């Protein structure tokens with residue numbers, strides 16, 4: 001049986017990476033997609049493959065990404081081989097830009113998207129706590145406009161303004177609904 005792609009989106013600092021890590025701990029059959037990013041190595045947070053801009057563009061031109069985008073002054077790419085892994089039955093969890101969801105839905109029509117939300121003041125406090133960005137970068141991240149979600153997208157809203165464990169429970173329920 002084919003697997004599926006599960007996209008995780010939401011503003012910077014909302015808890016995407018934390019929720020994804022907790023989901024994999026709770027459901028080991030979920031696999032995290034390792035993103036290719038033009039970010040300096042070992043900048044913390046997720047496990048990603050750091051590359052130079054030249055290498056990123058080489059891979060993009062060679063068709064090695066199924067999805068790619070630019071944000072926060074960085075390029076992000078999703079390795080094209082996830083399609084084969086999903087066809088072989090894998091459940092792949094990936095942190096996406098909200099701006100790439102049209103393209104993601106076109107390529108993966110069954111994609112389920114978890115939209116994680118929290119109040120702006122909560123986001124600001126979390127980004128300061130995370131300590132990866134300075135105040136100017138935090139302000140820029142918070143001012144990003146996400147735009148509208150594509151019509152027909154399978155979308156689950158996950159409120160992570162309060163208890164983290166509660167957000168993970170909401171996400172698990174969205175992924176594995178209890179059937180009566």
Ligand SMILES: Nc1ncnc2c1ncn2[C@@H]1O[C@H](COP(=O)(O)OP(=O)(O)O)[C@@H](O)[C@H]1O
Nearest residue numbers: 012013014015016017018126130160162163164
């Ligand atoms: N429900 C929560 N309550 C308190 N802190 C949280 C919660 N969810 C995430 N955090 C913290 O907020 C910060 C940003 O989380 P992170 O997962 O890096 O967000 P994102 O990947 O969306 O930018 C981290 O320090 C994380 O530990």
Ligand SMILES: O=P(O)(O)OC[C@H]1O[C@H](OP(=O)(O)OP(=O)(O)O)[C@H](O)[C@@H]1O
Nearest residue numbers: 011012013071076095096097098099144
């Ligand atoms: O278009 P948007 O929906 O605003 O998303 C823009 C970018 O922000 C996040 O990046 P990243 O995980 O590197 O940053 P974050 O941890 O601060 O969210 C997300 O994964 C996208 O790559």
